[in-house]
Amino acid sequence: MSRPVVAIAGNPNSGKTTLFNQLTGANAKVGNYAGVTVEQREGGMTLPDGRDVLLLDIPGTYSLSARSAEEQIAISVMAGLNPYHEPDAVIVVVDSTQLARNLYLVLQILELRLKVVVALNMTDVLAANHVSIDVDAVSAALGVPVVAVSARRGGGVKDLRAAVQKSLEAPETERSRAVTNGWDARLSEDVAAVEPFVPKGWDRDDDGRRRALAGWAIMSIDDDDELWDVPDDLRAAALGRRRAATAAGRDLDLDLARARYEWIDAQLPAFFETPLTPLRKVTDAIDKVLIHPAAGMLLFLVVMALVFESLFTWSAPLIDGVEAGVEAFTTGLTMLLPAGLLSDFITQGLVAGVGAVLVFLPQILMLFLFISILEDSGYMARAAFLMDRVMKAIGLTGRAFVPMLSGYACAIPAIMATRTMERQRDRLLTMMVVPIMTCSARLPVYTLVIAALFPPPSAEGGTLLGFFSLQALIMVAMYLFSTVMALAAAFVLGRTVFKGTTPPLVLELPPYRMPHPASVLRMMWERGRLFVTEAGTVILTCSVVLWVLLTFPQDVELSRDYAAEGNAARVAAGVAPILDVDDDGGVGDDDADAETGGVAAGEVIDAAAAEDASLLPVALMAALQDLRAAEAAERLRLSYGGRLGRLIEPTIAPLGFDWKIGVGLIGAFAAREVFVSTMGIVYGIGDEADETSMPLRERLHAETWPDGRPVYTPLVGLSLMVFFALAAQCMSTLAVVRRETRTWRWPIFLFTYMTAMAWASSFVVYQGGRLLGFS
Amino acid sequence: MSTTLDPLVPGIPTPTGRSLADLVYDEIGILGAVEGERSFRRRLLEMGFLPGTPVRMVRNIPIGDVLEVELRTSRVSLRISEARSIHLAAPVQP
Secondary structure (H helix, E strand, O other): OOOOEEEEEEOOOOOHHHHHHHHHOOOOEEEEOOOOOOEEEEEEEEOOOOOEEEEEEOOOOOOOOOOOHHHHHHHHHHHOOOOOOOOOEEEEEEEHHHHHHHHHHHHHHHHOOOOEEEEEEOHHHHHHOOOOEOHHHHHHHHOOOEEEOEOOOOEOHHHHHHHHHHHHHOOHHHOOOOOOOOOOHHHHHHHHHHHHHOOHHHHOOOHHHHHHHHHHHHHHOOOOOOOOOOOHHHHHHHHHHHHHHHHOOOOHHHHHHHHHHHHHHHHHHHHEOOOOOOOOHHHHHHHHHHOOOOHHHHHHHHHHHHHHHHHHHHHHHHHHHHHHHHHHHHHHHHHHOOOOHHHHHHHHHHHHHHHHHHOOHHHHHHHHHHHHHHHHHOHHHHHHHHHHHHHHHOOOOHHHHHHHHHOOOOHHHHHHHHHHOOOHHHHHHHHHHHHHOOOHHHHHHHHHHHHHHOOOOOOOOOEEOOOEEHHHHHHHHHHHHHHHHHHHHHHHHOOOOOOOOOOOOEEOOOOOOOOOHHHHHHHHHHHHHHHHHHHHHHHHHHHHHHHHHHHOOOOOOOOOOHHHHHHHHHHHOOOOOOOOEOOOOOEOOOHHHHHOOOOOHHHHHHHHHHOOHHHOOHHHHHHHHHHHHHHHHHHHHHOHHHHHHHHOHHHHHHHOOOHHHHHHHHHOOOOOOHHHHHHHHHOOOOOOOOOOOHHHHHHHHHOEOOOOOEOOOHHHHHHHHHHHHHOOOOHHHHHHHHHHHOOOHHHHHHHHHHHHHHHHHHHHHHHHHHHOOOO | OOOOOOOOOOOOOOOOOOEHHHOOOOOEEEEEEEOOOHHHHHHHHHOOOOOOOEEEEEEEEHHHOEEEEEEOOEEEEEEHHHHOOEEEOOOOOO
């Protein structure tokens, strides 16, 4: 028999996740619930007798009633509705400092006739405030085992394990039952009328459960709900009964909720020796400052500046470290592997792809370090509270602020941070606009274009009003542009694709708590691992595909015999020529090689590198490097990527771009900053070129169309930057959206709409600029 | 003022024409009917916003359009604009 399944449920902020971590140790698995972007966490839990059970974390909720597919998960998992199996036992975590509201969920779960264990959490907080709770009285009233625990300190966890074990072994007669019995005759009649329509697979021939699910149906089913797998006749019965009751002046939602709270309010005094009073002195004192309209707002900005600084600046040395590590590894491999296609594939395809994945880790870990501290301490809810009005204006929730801000550093961690939002619609909408923010990968492109095409402050026209640097102003303008476009996109998408009114805000500001280092580390570890294993594979695949596009076909007719020229240069410098090097790196006389142009210049250089390079004259090395760069440029032009660049030229020509920029745009799909090094190869400067490379800047200046007009004018530069600002040119972003949404639908949508928007905007800039007389 | 909020007050509360948003800092009101979209209403009912329940204003920030109230030892934050659809019944004696 497979191992028993135990579900763990509770209100948000009840300490459920902390308890889950305590019970499972460090071995949780994170996945997704089917069909929704809600995360599913499960992990092994060991019982006192050594048996292992599967602990399934149910998303935090105040009630089992549901309107959306996300909210429906709780009832579906717990009642074992399709596609889930009923859990063998359920732990309900209860915040005993807010017992009344937490008991509401407990009562709903009891009605489902399950094996229930109630974990009374935060009893240590009660004790510290000299309030004692009568655990036996609670247990007697609820009719199920109740264990006092302190999830944060690990207190009572052993007893909880024992209680779960006992519950699993208990006979079926020990299942929970409804305790309220408070339904008046008319309400009972309404529920009874819906009962016959509860499907057989739902109620398992249990009267109590049938009644509970009929009540759930009345409370949940709506004319425009998004519930799934609800039979039509049940839907019709529930809606009909509710309408009839409304016509008769009764309110079934109110009656059902009131029946439970009447029981709770009647029982509660018996649970405490002294009446439970609100315990929020410290939190209220802190909140006097932290959510003060002025001081709180200022502090919020400071916190956000800190988060941004960490992503932008503090993670830079770590990113450099990752890059240096990958580079050192590549160098080592190049020395070990025989020169040739296989070595290129491993270093430029595979290792570069792995590097492209790992390079995101510093920012992801940094962002989730902050997010988990902000969440665990209770500050994130305050941030959402403070930012609600601002974000609501563009159709988003306060919680979208942190992901939006993180987007200025990098869209990858920012998209992962949308997890902190409750509603699927808000998450998707935020994911769709975050990639518009000016991320750090766009900076090298902007730097290159601005430096190459706009006059520096020292030159004529380089300043505005003799004070502001034109180059700096353009950079600032690009940031403003991306911000405005992202907000506008949110505004438009929120009224079209993600239609729906901004939902009312019902938020709980939890008491401040010290973040738990173990749970912070755990969050960082989980996010990092998920990114590498799930988004990483897509990124790696894409980077190999890109390498193939830019490398093949290999057997092309080159315009010059680079190897012969290289050898001629060697001979002229008094150095022995490299005769014939085949793909194995060995020297031989292969006729086929001779026919296709013999050895490549690169191989001549590589073979030279194998010799003692210091023995070669400097002038010869330089000549060989130039030859190699020229050959790389020609090979790139003849590659599939180069052909694709020319193929798309007609579509990008109206934006002022030639096919070489097209190749750059294709290369930039690996990561936007790759545009710079791809342009370096296209222009025969070598792949070492970066945004500060003078030869590359000069080359851009000198480039002309066949008719002699310069390709790169300031207007083209502007058009190019606008394109980069808006196009979804980042395979990693698409990969991470795919990972978060579990479907290709949203990455495809993202790519399509952003590219269309980028094209249209560049078109307007370029053609509009020309109409106005700019070149 | 430290207050213990009593459980449901028996009887049908009489409407006062005031809403939850009209409570001033630390003032206690008795909830009347909750109006508005069904899912919003149901959410509040299930969080204990039932007619007759005493509720205390903890924080009211008009500039941010948000407020925080306390009921049954729990806290809930709402938008002020939305709290206007939560009516108050007769006030209790301070």
